[in-house]
Amino acid sequence: MRAPATTRRSGGARRLSPALAATDTAGVAKRNLLRIGRTPQMLVISVFQPAMLLVLFRYVLGGAIRIPGGSYVDYVVPAVFIEAVLIGGMTTSIGLAQDLKSGIVDRFRSLPMARSAVLAGRTIADLARSVVSLTIMVVLGLAVGFRFHNGLAPILAGMGLVVFFGYAFSWMYATIGLATRDPETAQVAGILPFFVLMFASSAVVPVVTMPGWLQPFARNQPLSVTVAATRALMEGGPAAHDVWLSLAWSTAILVVFFAVALRVYQAGTA
Amino acid sequence: MSPMIEVEALEKRFGATRALRGVDLVGEEARVLALLGPNGAGKTTLVRILTTLLRPDAGRARVAGHDVVADAAALRSAIGLAGQYAAVDELLTGRENLELVGLWYHLPRAVYRRRAQELLERFSLAETGDRLVRGYSGGMRRRLDVAASLVAQPEVLFLDEPTTGLDPRTRNDLWAFIEELVAAGTTVLLTTQYMEEAERLAHRIVVMNAGTVAASGTVEELKEQVGGAVLSARVRDRSDLGRAAALMAEIGGGAVHTDADQQQVDLPTKGGTPVLIAAGRRFEEAGIGLDDLGIRRPSLDDVFLHLTGERVAPASPEVA
Numbered sequence: 151m152r153a154p155a156t157t158r159r160s161g162g163a164r165r166l167s168p169a170l171a172a173t174d175t176a177g178v179a180k181r182n183l184l185r186i187g188r189t190p191q192m193l194v195i196s197v198f199q200p201a202m203l204l205v206l207f208r209y210v211l212g213g214a215i216r217i218p219g220g221s222y223v224d225y226v227v228p229a230v231f232i233e234a235v236l237i238g239g240m241t242t243s244i245g246l247a248q249d250l251k252s253g254i255v256d257r258f259r260s261l262p263m264a265r266s267a268v269l270a271g272r273t274i275a276d277l278a279r280s281v282v283s284l285t286i287m288v289v290l291g292l293a294v295g296f297r298f299h300n301g302l303a304p305i306l307a308g309m310g311l312v313v314f315f316g317y318a319f320s321w322m323y324a325t326i327g328l329a330t331r332d333p334e335t336a337q338v339a340g341i342l343p344f345f346v347l348m349f350a351s352s353a354v355v356p357v358v359t360m361p362g363w364l365q366p367f368a369r370n371q372p373l374s375v376t377v378a379a380t381r382a383l384m385e386g387g388p389a390a391h392d393v394w395l396s397l398a399w400s401t402a403i404l405v406v407f408f409a410v411a412l413r414v415y416q417a418g419t420a
Numbered sequence: 421m422s423p424m425i426e427v428e429a430l431e432k433r434f435g436a437t438r439a440l441r442g443v444d445l446v447g448e449e450a451r452v453l454a455l456l457g458p459n460g461a462g463k464t465t466l467v468r469i470l471t472t473l474l475r476p477d478a479g480r481a482r483v484a485g486h487d488v489v490a491d492a493a494a495l496r497s498a499i500g501l502a503g504q505y506a507a508v509d510e511l512l513t514g515r516e517n518l519e520l521v522g523l524w525y526h527l528p529r530a531v532y533r534r535r536a537q538e539l540l541e542r543f544s545l546a547e548t549g550d551r552l553v554r555g556y557s558g559g560m561r562r563r564l565d566v567a568a569s570l571v572a573q574p575e576v577l578f579l580d581e582p583t584t585g586l587d588p589r590t591r592n593d594l595w596a597f598i599e600e601l602v603a604a605g606t607t608v609l610l611t612t613q614y615m616e617e618a619e620r621l622a623h624r625i626v627v628m629n630a631g632t633v634a635a636s637g638t639v640e641e642l643k644e645q646v647g648g649a650v651l652s653a654r655v656r657d658r659s660d661l662g663r664a665a666a667l668m669a670e671i672g673g674g675a676v677h678t679d680a681d682q683q684q685v686d687l688p689t690k691g692g693t694p695v696l697i698a699a700g701r702r703f704e705e706a707g708i709g710l711d712d713l714g715i716r717r718p719s720l721d722d723v724f725l726h727l728t729g730e731r732v733a734p735a736s737p738e739v740a
Contacts (some may be wrong), residue, residue, distance in 0.1 A: 166493075170526055177523045185511040188552065253507035257568070260471045262496040263524040 171264035178271020201236040227296035229353035235316025238280030245328030247336040308383030321407035372399035424607040430479035454622035500569030503580025526570035615720040656709035
């Protein structure tokens with residue numbers, strides 16, 4: 151870690167064939183899915199948080215917020231979908247930090263498995279959890295008055311965009327979990343980006359109500375463009391511009407944090 | 421007999437702490453090499469480097485012919501790791517734990533399923549194999565942990581304090597099993613704080629202290645380093661301990677060691693019976709009441725004390 155010789159990276163990482171790397175990843179994903187299935191309370195908690203926010207926005211704050219040319223419930227529920235997958239990403243950081251702490255990652259590292267499998271298997275399992283959580287949010291959203299106003303294909307495309315956004319951010323959360331190495335710290339550290347992304351955005355109130363200096367950020371940050379794209383896909387309206395922006399953001403975040411997370415994971419061997 | 425573990429001038433630093441400062445050692449094939457040392461001696465750092473969990477700062481190490489840095493991937497296929505720093509998954513069953521490890525070693529599915537079954541039976545976990553590890557006792561977890569390290573039938577097995585906290589029966593079972601493995605050709609590197617464990621299992625012992633090798637050899641070779649024998653006096657009254665130690669120092673030989681808990685004073689000596697008789701006379705003249713006075717062969721514990729200046733652990737594992 152502090153030695154001058156760290157420039158030669160990941161020595162001996164003889165590349166495994168993609169097929170073996172996929173097998174390893176599937177094994178890790180299976181392990182994490184089994185764990186998710188056996189701790190249903192975690193799943194309940196990760197669904198409960200966005201559900202609470204949904205109720206809060208719909209019934210507590212929603213009455214005070216006017217949306218030009220639309221209903222607030224249709225405005226805010228797509229944002230709740232995104233919250234649900236982001237909170238799913240937070241479980242990635244907590245789970246990874248737990249694995250580091252318990253010593254199970256040491257066992258993984260001593261095995262001839264692909265280096266990326268521990269992280270990829272984890273994010274894939276958490277993705278499955280996010281899809282469950284998102285499905286429940288759709289049902290809850292419909293129950294509190296949210297309605298889709300578009301065809302099935304764009305609605306599903308919107309869901310796909312939300313899931314991809316959540317998956318990209320689960321790599322950021324994986325990095326947080328690896329860097330903090332402690333579940334409690336990971337949880338606290340993970341809340342900060344969540345709040346910035348969620349509230350300095352067009353997710354719950356229109357950007358025009360914010361001070362001028364905040365507007366450029368609030369309008370263009372990844373969550374805002376994703377929520378704008380999702381609204382357009384689910385409620386109708388011109389979507390292409392925001393869809394491309396969202397895809398670009400999510401892809402960039404995925405690529406950058408995939409590389410950073412892998413690097414932090416391997417730095418543990420320095 | 422070829423070396424399966426070769427370590428040369430290995431160094432590792434954590435910030436300002438030099439955890440390993442030039443360690444050399446050799447582990448022969450189908451032999452047990454025990455690393456003994458107080459906490460902080462560098463045993464675990466060495467094991468972590470040999471299992472590719474840490475990279476050395478300087479020096480060279482090879483396991484089963486693979487360099488720990490350059491051939492790390494190939495090395496991992498040849499080793500198994502169990503002990504305090506490897507864990508089993510609480511939310512999986514024993515069988516799931518073993519089968520997944522087999523998958524990650526890239527064994528064919530049929531092979532790892534069979535191996536998992538064999539290992540569950542061998543480690544008396546057959547009946548509980550399909551229950552979650554969360555409900556296992558400490559001993560069952562440790563057995564599963566060792567079983568997991570054996571799924572791929574590794575050439576070299578690393579056991580980091582494998583019996584710490586185990587009850588005597590489980591510990592004896594595990595020792596017998598390690599002996600079986602070694603008889604079948606496995607090379608074992610074991611770290612332990614228990615002299616009894618090292619004495620029972622190790623063909624060769626390396627005593628580590630402050631990041632270096634303080635001594636190495638067979639148990640007998642190490643005992644000879646201490647000297648011929650140890651003169652031991654146990655005082656009846658604890659308040660006599662200081663006087664007894666001074667008296668022993670006057671007799672001379674080696675460095676006197678006082679054990680307040682045991683109310684005992686030890687002196688390495690080569691003098692034999694005449695020294696014993698002389699000591700008895702002096703104690704009587706000084707009016708120090710004794711419960712016991714005798715000459716004994718040095719134990720591994722004495723060797724350890726002689727080399728590292730401390731007694732690290734009880735002579736035998738405590739029941740957890």
